[in-house]
Amino acid sequence: MTGNGAIGDPATTTEGDGAYWVFGYGSLMWNPGFVFEDRHAALLSGYHRDMCVLSLRYRGTPERPGLVLGLRGRGSCRGIAYRVAPERWPEVSAYLHEREMTTYAYIPRRLRVRLDDGRRVMVHTYVADPRHDQYAGHLSLEDRIRLLRQGVGPKGSARDYLASTVEHLDALGIRDGHMHDLLDYVDGRRAAGGPVAVR
Structure with a gap:
């Protein structure tokens, strides 16, 4: 098993009991569905979690994009891991694909996390694709502030x-000081005089 297997690949079960794990770092944490x-x-x-994906449908429009969350390299991210029974995985995988991959701005990945009980498991999650047109991780803080202020969509x-x-x-x-900042x-409440720290 590799660290970037596709979500849906039947050969990527993660535990001896055949269960799958899903890692949520944004709305999946409080609204898994x-x-x-x-x-x-x-x-x-x-x-780390960051507002690094342009939203053209839900929190913005093509004319006035907003920003939504993605995972970017370096740092660390605390979130929620869900264990999914193997018999439910096909329906959960299809649901996650429909929810997260509407414009393919994310890359499905399998990554290792440490649970709060000390176990380490492989999880299925979604990383922002830096090659996608909607990737905004390279934008300045000022540009991100502007996008977050202007973006309004159906959601x-x-x-x-x-x-x-x-x-x-x-x-x-x-705790995620980056999001609070x-x-x-x-x-x-704070002047945009420098970068937002990754914590």
Whole structure:
């Protein structure tokens, strides 16, 4: 098994009991939308969550894009890992593909996380594709602030998406200073004089 196997590949079960694990770092943490057997807080090393994907449909439009979450390389990310029974995996995999891969701005990946009970498991998750036209990880802080302020789509505003993310992270007890800093910049509580730190 490799670290970047496609999600749907039947040869990529992760545990001896045949269960699969899904890692959520954004709305999947509080709104998974699928049936799972168990859930644990989990730490993913080597990636951090960031508002780094242009939203052209849900939190923005092609004319006035917003930003939504993705995983970018370096740092670490605390999220939620869900254990999915093998018999449910086909339906869960199809659901996740429809939810996350509408414009193929993400790359399905299998990565290792550490659960809050000390176990290390392989999880299925989605990483922002730096080669995709919607990738925004290279943009300046000022450009990201502008996109977060302007983006509005059928699902609401990009700013409210960021604020909801911060609120839910706090409720789950997951500290992410990067998200808090970015919201402070967007809401004008901090001047955009430098980069937002990755924590």
